[in-house]
Structures are given as C-alpha cells and as structure tokens.
Amino acid sequence: MKSYSSGKIRNIAVLGHGGSGKTNLVEAMAFLSGATKRQGKVYEGNTISDFDDEEIKRKISMATSVVPVEWENHKINLLDTPGYFDFAGEVKEAIRVADSALIVISGRTGVAVGTEKSWEHAEERQLPKMFFVTDMDDEQANLYDILNDLKELYGKRIAPFQVPIRENGEFVGFVNVIKMEGRKFVKDHIETCEIPETLKEEIEPIREMILEAVAERSEELMEKYFMQEEFTLEEIQNALHEGVIEGEVIPVLCGSGKHNIGIQVLLNSIVKYMPSPTEEHATLLAKDIDSQELINIKCSEDETLSALVFKTIIDPYIGKISLFRVYSGILKSDATLYNSNQETTEKINHLYCLRGKQQIEVKEIKAGDIGAVTKLSATYTGDTLCNKERPIELEGIQYPESLSVMAIRPKNKGDEDKISSGLQKLIEEDPTIKVEIDSANHQELIYGLGEQHLEVVVSKLQSKFNVEVELYKPKVPYKETIKGKIKIQGKHKKQSGGHGQYGDVIIEFEPLTDLNRAYEFEEKIFGGAVPKNFFPAVEKGLEESVQKGVLAGYPVVGLKATLVDGSYHPVDSSEMAFKIATTIAFKKGVQEANPILLEPIVSVRVLIPNDYMGDIIGDLNKRRGRVLGMVPLDGKQEIQAEVPMSEMFGYTTDLRSMTQGRGTFTMKIERYEQVPSELQNKVIEESKKEA
Structure with missing residues (x-):
C-alpha cells in the first residue's frame, strides 16, 4: 500500500446500532475498492472486520477494526466499531482518532437507540457526520420515514443526497439530488436514467433545502440564489463540503451493503464531503x-x-x-x-x-x-x-465507567495464576475490564460494561489462555458496628508444665462516631494493673479481632476500645497471652454491646430521557432508594438518588431494559448505614450457611 499525504486521507468511524449492517457495508466498500477479491458476509464468518474467534462465533462485532481502502487516489481508513452497548469502549477508541463519522441505519428497522448513541458519541468529539441507510433492497425499507425521524431528532441539517427509485416495490435505483440525475441498477453496473415524474414533486423541497444550505455559505452565493441563477456543481460540492465540516449539513445516502448497491456513491461522497486530517484537526x-x-x-x-x-x-x-x-x-x-x-x-x-x-x-x-x-x-x-x-x-481516551460486576473464580484449583495472567492481557486489549481484590470477603471482582461483556471475558479466558472460570454473584461488603456501651473482662489463663499463660484485661467498648475508621484504642490504666509493655499486644489483639465481627463475620468499624483495668502475672504473662485475652474480651463485649450490620449506600446518578422518569423513580423506590432530586441536563433528566448497594446488582441490564438502552448511570459508595432488622437476620442466616 502506497504512502498518502495528509490531505489525501480520510479517517472515518463507522457507527450504528447493533445489527444495522456496519460490517457488511465496510466489506462492500473493501470489495468495490479492490481491497479484497471476495465480498464476505457476517453470517458466513468471513468478513475482514470480524476476524476474532468470538466475533465469528457470535456473529457480531466486539472490537474496533481498521479497514483501509484506496479510492480516487485517496486512502480511507474505515474504523468498523461494535454496535452493542457492552463494547462501547471500542467505540470511544475509534472516535478518538477519527475525523468524521458514518452512521449506518438499517432501512428495515429504521432509527434505533444505537443511532442516537452513535450521534452522541460523534457529538462528544464534534465530528462531522454522514448517514447511510442500508438494506434499501428490503421491501420493508422506508427512507421517508427514516428521514422524518432524523429531521425530528436533528432538525433541518439533515440533507438527503439521494432519493430511491422503486418499481413494483423493488429498489431499482436512485436520484442524485446534487446532480439532479437518475441512476438505475443494471446487472453489475449503474446507468443514467430520467428522473421519474412521480418523484419530481418529492425531490423539489429536498433540492431546495440543499440549495439554501449552499447559498448560506457566502454573500456571493446568496446573491446568486436570490437572482435564481443556477449554482455550478463545483459551487454546490464545495459549499456542502464546508457545511459538513461545520456540522451544518448532515448528508443522508442510501443503498445496500449486503448487495453492493450505492457503495460507489458513498465512497465518492466520503472523499468529496468528509474532512481530511488537515481540515478537521489542523x-x-x-x-x-x-x-x-x-x-x-x-x-x-x-x-x-x-x-x-x-x-x-x-x-x-x-x-x-x-x-x-x-x-x-x-x-x-x-x-x-x-x-x-x-x-x-x-x-x-x-x-x-x-x-x-x-x-x-x-x-x-x-x-x-x-x-x-x-x-x-x-x-x-x-x-x-x-x-x-x-x-x-x-489527550488520551475517555472510557465509559464499568459498573457491571461479578465475582470470578477458577473451576480448577491451582489456576489462579493462569487467571491473573490471562486477565492482565485482556485488560491491555480492553481497558474497560477492571479487576479488584476484595480481601474482606475473599473474592476477586471483575467489572465490565454489561453481562455480555463479562461473558465474552470468560469465553476468551478459555479459548485464548486455556483456563476455565465461573462467574457468581459477588458478596456485598457489609460491615459491623455496635450501638451500645459495655465494660467487659477478657481473661486468658492456661497452666501446663513449666511457664503458664496469663493475661487479664478489662476493656470498655463504645461506638465511635467515625465509621471510616475500624477502631480507636486508648488506655486508662492506673497503678500499673497492666504493664505498659503489654499495651501494644492489647492493640494487636484488637486489630486482628475487628477483621471479623460477631454477627456475620464482616469487618467491624466505628469501635472505640479503652483499656481501663486488668491484671498480670510476673512470670506467666506474655504478649501472646494479653493478645488472646483481648480477643476474648472483644467477642464477649461486642456481642453484648448491641451489634448491628451496616450496608454500603451508593450515590446514584441516572441520566434518562424525560419519557422514562416515572418508571425509573418507581424502580429506585422499589430498591429501597431515596430520590434526592432531578436536574435537567443536555435535554435529558439526571435523577440523583441514594440506594443500598445490595439492591443495585444487575442494574446495568435492568436500566437498559427499562429505557431501551437510552439510560446511563454512575454510582459510587457514599457511606454506610444500618441494615433494616428483617434484612439483617436474612444476611446473618446466609452467612451462616456459607460458613
């Protein structure tokens, strides 16, 4: 492949809803341009873009792939992206290096949630955009409905450059609105034809809109427009090129990727109207x-x-x-x-x-x-x-936050190192995968963008690194504390041949207002009842004891322990004896000081279109959530709430289901609160079963 200068390059992210036909379209462009000698099909598993074993098996794109094609002495780098939301990190990578976006819409299914998401992704980077409506050979395809939906969403900027010609319900050609010429598909080529009389009335307002857009580019063109002078083809194309770059004109083209219809016009339009790197990112x-x-x-x-x-x-x-x-x-x-x-x-x-x-x-x-x-x-x-x-x-790449979490463990003992090595390599490929060790609950947590994303990780670990793992529901990081105050004695006395063991402490346990700290230790010993050299042993015993509470074995927080009295033996007392005595006092004291279970409360921000407000608020209430407020944001509503973490498991999938994929959310741990008594008993019972 020859080296191209900057002005002859087009970097274009191919975006769209999952299953809209992006990969088939990229394959058609590669075939027509001569980059490949045979046009692959997604269902046959032989496309250039979907080359990973998982993609071939699942028949969907899961990673961004680069397909450079050469056309009209230009190089077009097509960045074929996944349409499924679980692989949105791959889309972020593509739009970070693209200069423009080609949003693909299936003529059969029309404007979908993924279309809107693609638009939002492109808008984040202020990329010039173009729509391509594929599957126009399908009898269910309706370009006019799609155009109406696009105009409703994005206004007058929507500019259809083509109008389909149908005969007996079949897509047989199109009218090039820029050149005002008809085109008909004849076997393996396109022939010029007359514009059907039935279409002239429909084309007129579309043509007028394009001419208005051209006239607005300069005073000279505006004057020409008012004088009803014809614009030259060059004037129209140059003006539209500028309009596309500035985001004031969004071309809409149509055809069929699967059957290679309209692809030549698409490639020509990319070269003519989409920006080179020197224009967009000068x-x-x-x-x-x-x-x-x-x-x-x-x-x-x-x-x-x-x-x-x-x-x-x-x-x-x-x-x-x-x-x-x-x-x-x-x-x-x-x-x-x-x-x-x-x-x-x-x-x-x-x-x-x-x-x-x-x-x-x-x-x-x-x-x-x-x-x-x-x-x-x-x-x-x-x-x-x-x-x-x-x-x-x-500037780096801003990835979406990974909030779908599962615990992961090997199916075979001894495979822990294999899992660690495999996950590390998968994280290098996909930074939206996160791994965290929850030492308190003895579990390894894996985060992704959705359930399907995590399923793919499991599948890749097996196919690429030969390690079988299973995912299971993670334990909630509960904590324990006390509400009461108690003074308790802990005594460890053991006699065996030779020196014995003797440690005796009296400790006062009470709540500590700061739940971010596990414990606070003080000593108020008078008269040397416990020698100073044993104080560190008492604190060590306390430090080890708070790792496991008396209710359900969760870590203890917010505990103040004051050593107030005790006794020792000049021969048998030792640091170990006092540590054990402290452990005894802890277990007895905490048990009697009204122990309670604490649960993490997360701050949740849910961004949704207005239509879903009632459903989302109702769902948050069912999850024991407290809605704190609503803030209008970018034409949507952001619901701010606090919800127990235990109720948020699987929320990624549930929110997508409730909003057809239009809703997003973020969450972070805010604080810990007492678990309601009926739920506390349930958690304790489950903990006992596991033990």
Whole structure:
C-alpha cells in the first residue's frame, strides 16, 4: 500500500446500532475498492472486520477494526466499531482518532437507540457526520420515514443526497439530488436514467433545502440564489463540503451493503464531503512535558513527530500489536521513540497498515494516517509516542465507567495464576475490564460494561489462555458496628508444665462516631494493673479481632476500645497471652454491646430521557432508594438518588431494559448505614450457611 499525504486521507468511524449492517457495508466498500477479491458476509464468518474467534462465533462485532481502502487516489481508513452497548469502549477508541463519522441505519428497522448513541458519541468529539441507510433492497425499507425521524431528532441539517427509485416495490435505483440525475441498477453496473415524474414533486423541497444550505455559505452565493441563477456543481460540492465540516449539513445516502448497491456513491461522497486530517484537526492541543503548558500541534508532515496509541491487540502468535494514529510528522521504521506517559523509549522495527488481521508492511506512516507496530514493551492504549527532544502528551481516551460486576473464580484449583495472567492481557486489549481484590470477603471482582461483556471475558479466558472460570454473584461488603456501651473482662489463663499463660484485661467498648475508621484504642490504666509493655499486644489483639465481627463475620468499624483495668502475672504473662485475652474480651463485649450490620449506600446518578422518569423513580423506590432530586441536563433528566448497594446488582441490564438502552448511570459508595432488622437476620442466616 502506497504512502498518502495528509490531505489525501480520510479517517472515518463507522457507527450504528447493533445489527444495522456496519460490517457488511465496510466489506462492500473493501470489495468495490479492490481491497479484497471476495465480498464476505457476517453470517458466513468471513468478513475482514470480524476476524476474532468470538466475533465469528457470535456473529457480531466486539472490537474496533481498521479497514483501509484506496479510492480516487485517496486512502480511507474505515474504523468498523461494535454496535452493542457492552463494547462501547471500542467505540470511544475509534472516535478518538477519527475525523468524521458514518452512521449506518438499517432501512428495515429504521432509527434505533444505537443511532442516537452513535450521534452522541460523534457529538462528544464534534465530528462531522454522514448517514447511510442500508438494506434499501428490503421491501420493508422506508427512507421517508427514516428521514422524518432524523429531521425530528436533528432538525433541518439533515440533507438527503439521494432519493430511491422503486418499481413494483423493488429498489431499482436512485436520484442524485446534487446532480439532479437518475441512476438505475443494471446487472453489475449503474446507468443514467430520467428522473421519474412521480418523484419530481418529492425531490423539489429536498433540492431546495440543499440549495439554501449552499447559498448560506457566502454573500456571493446568496446573491446568486436570490437572482435564481443556477449554482455550478463545483459551487454546490464545495459549499456542502464546508457545511459538513461545520456540522451544518448532515448528508443522508442510501443503498445496500449486503448487495453492493450505492457503495460507489458513498465512497465518492466520503472523499468529496468528509474532512481530511488537515481540515478537521489542523491544530490539536497537547501538553508540553517540560513546561506543563498546553501547546498547539499542527497536523503536518513537516512538524515534529507525535502519535497516539489508541488500541492494543494481543495476538497469541505475534504478541502485542499497538495501533496508533500519527498526528504530526512522519513515523519511519527503525525509529526510536519516546513514550511520554511511561517515560521510556521504544524501538520501532517494522511498521504496518492493518486491514482487519492482515498486516501490510510499510516504510513510513505520515501525519493523519493510521498504522500499527508489534512488540512494544512498555506502551499501552492511550500512550503518546513522540521525539525525546520535544516530549509532549496527547489527550488520551475517555472510557465509559464499568459498573457491571461479578465475582470470578477458577473451576480448577491451582489456576489462579493462569487467571491473573490471562486477565492482565485482556485488560491491555480492553481497558474497560477492571479487576479488584476484595480481601474482606475473599473474592476477586471483575467489572465490565454489561453481562455480555463479562461473558465474552470468560469465553476468551478459555479459548485464548486455556483456563476455565465461573462467574457468581459477588458478596456485598457489609460491615459491623455496635450501638451500645459495655465494660467487659477478657481473661486468658492456661497452666501446663513449666511457664503458664496469663493475661487479664478489662476493656470498655463504645461506638465511635467515625465509621471510616475500624477502631480507636486508648488506655486508662492506673497503678500499673497492666504493664505498659503489654499495651501494644492489647492493640494487636484488637486489630486482628475487628477483621471479623460477631454477627456475620464482616469487618467491624466505628469501635472505640479503652483499656481501663486488668491484671498480670510476673512470670506467666506474655504478649501472646494479653493478645488472646483481648480477643476474648472483644467477642464477649461486642456481642453484648448491641451489634448491628451496616450496608454500603451508593450515590446514584441516572441520566434518562424525560419519557422514562416515572418508571425509573418507581424502580429506585422499589430498591429501597431515596430520590434526592432531578436536574435537567443536555435535554435529558439526571435523577440523583441514594440506594443500598445490595439492591443495585444487575442494574446495568435492568436500566437498559427499562429505557431501551437510552439510560446511563454512575454510582459510587457514599457511606454506610444500618441494615433494616428483617434484612439483617436474612444476611446473618446466609452467612451462616456459607460458613
């Protein structure tokens, strides 16, 4: 593959609802452009994009893949993204390095939740957008309904560049509204045809809207429009190009990815109307490592080198593959680069352009282009590679928060190290996977973006790393405390041959107002009833005792213990004896000081469209939640509430179900509160069964 200058490159994220036809569309573009000799199909498991075993098995995209195609002396880097919400982290990686977004809509199913999500993802990065309505050969497809829905959502910016021609219910061609010419599909090519009379009335307002958009680009064009002079094709295309970049014009095209219809027009439109890296990101903010100030980085081959690693692939045979986008300068093979995030240097041996899993070796990657390199030792997703003489740090990738959690354990004993090693490699590939050790409950927790995401992790651990694991519901990190005050004696006396063991303490236990602390220890000993050298042993006994409470074995917090009296033996007393005596006093004292169970309360923020307010508030109330307020935010409502953590298990799936995927939420532990008595008894019983 030849090297392209920055102005001849298009980086486009292909977004859309799960199953809308993104991968089939990318495959059609690859086939038409000659990048592949046979057009694969998702259901056959032979597409360029979906090359991972899990993707082939499940017949869905689960990772962003890069498919570069060459068209009209341009290079188009297609970033095919997953449409399922559990893999939204992959979408974030793609839009971080894309200059524009192609949002795919199925003509059969129409505008879906994933369409809206795709729009929101593109809006986050202020990317120019284009819609492509695929499956137009399906008799259920209705472009006009889709256009009405898009206009209702996004206003007058929606500009259909094509209108379908149907004969006997079949999609047989389209009208190119820009050129005002008909096109008909004839076997394996397209022929020019007359615009059907029945369509002229429908096309007129669409054409008028496009001409108005063109006229608004300059005073000269506006004057021409008012004088009813015809715009030249070049004037129309240049004006629309500017309008697309500024977000004032959102083109809508149509066709069929599966049957390769309308793909040529789509590729031409990407080249004509979508921005090159020099237009959209002519300057980019980066942090200068030396001065710690923000500086402008220009997307130019003449600038000092800077590149961002936006994705990592762990290949069982090749090892680690790092995908990057060059933002300035030219990256050549055999270069030595500085990783400003890790403060290390990396040697670049071979450079590649990836097309799915195919590695095409190249000698250089120019500013604005996307490439790959293998076997970087200390570089991770989100890291900046640059010249050591001018160290900078580019903006990283903002991933969605992983809130779906399960506990994980090996099916076979002795596989713990295998799990740890496998998970570490999967986290390198997918930073939305988080692993946490809950030492209090002796469990390993794994976080993901949804149930399907975690199922895929389990499947990959088995297929890639040969380790079988099972997921199970995690234990809630309950805690215990006391509400009463008690003075209690703990005595340990044991006589055996030789020296015996003797320790005697009287400790006062009472609540400590600060539940963030496990305990506070004081001593108020008078007259040397317990020698000072045994005080540390008493505190050590207390420190060990609070690890396991008397109710259900959960850690104890908010406990004040004051050593007020005791006795000792000049020969038999020892640190161990006093530690055991403290343990005895703890168990007896806490049991009698009105022990209670505490549960974590999480602060929850749920962002939803207004239509779902009643359902969400009702559901939070059922979960023993307290709704604290509602705040309008970006045309939606943010519900702020506090809910017991035990009631939030599975909320990711439940919220998606209640809002058709439109709702999102965040949560964090706020504090601990007393568990209601009826639930406390249930938790204690479950704990006893487990023990």
